[in-house]
Amino acid sequence: MAERNLVYSSKINKIRSFALILIGAGILLMYAGLLLKNTEWVMVLFFILGLLMILLSCVVYVWIGTLSLRAVPVVCPECGKPTKMLGRVDACMHCKQPLTMDKELEGKEFDEKYNSNRKKDKSNS
Numbered sequence: 001m002a003e004r005n006l007v008y009s010s011k012i013n014k015i016r017s018f019a020l021i022l023i024g025a026g027i028l029l030m031y032a033g034l035l036l037k038n039t040e041w042v043m044v045l046f047f048i049l050g051l052l053m054i055l056l057s058c059v060v061y062v063w064i065g066t067l068s069l070r071a072v073p074v075v076c077p078e079c080g081k082p083t084k085m086l087g088r089v090d091a092c093m094h095c096k097q098p099l100t101m102d103k104e105l106e107g108k109e110f111d112e113k114y115n116s117n118r119k120k121d122k123s124n125s
């Protein structure tokens, strides 16, 4: 299978992996703190940092939950699986197929920046 030059992952997946990295980094920091327990302030510092990262990732997970509620569920035309879209353009969670909600962007090259163009012209009630 030929590898594509540009692989877009869906935003929800991106945020989810970000949260996962945060948890991993937090645990690593706390582990490093354990290794450095001879120097007490370093250990405390690493523990606090690790705890903060884990807390942050919890916040991110809650945020994903909120985003998922706002995301539009669609069935991917490429693989036929249900996926969720955030913003005007997003990629399918399963096959990374670029998807768009906007008819005028259909067929155009997928570009994340389409999302920011009209980010705030719709007033949320």
Ligand SMILES: [Zn+2]
Pocket: 076, 077, 078, 079, 080, 081, 083, 092, 093, 094, 095, 096, 097
């Ligand atoms: Zn798909």
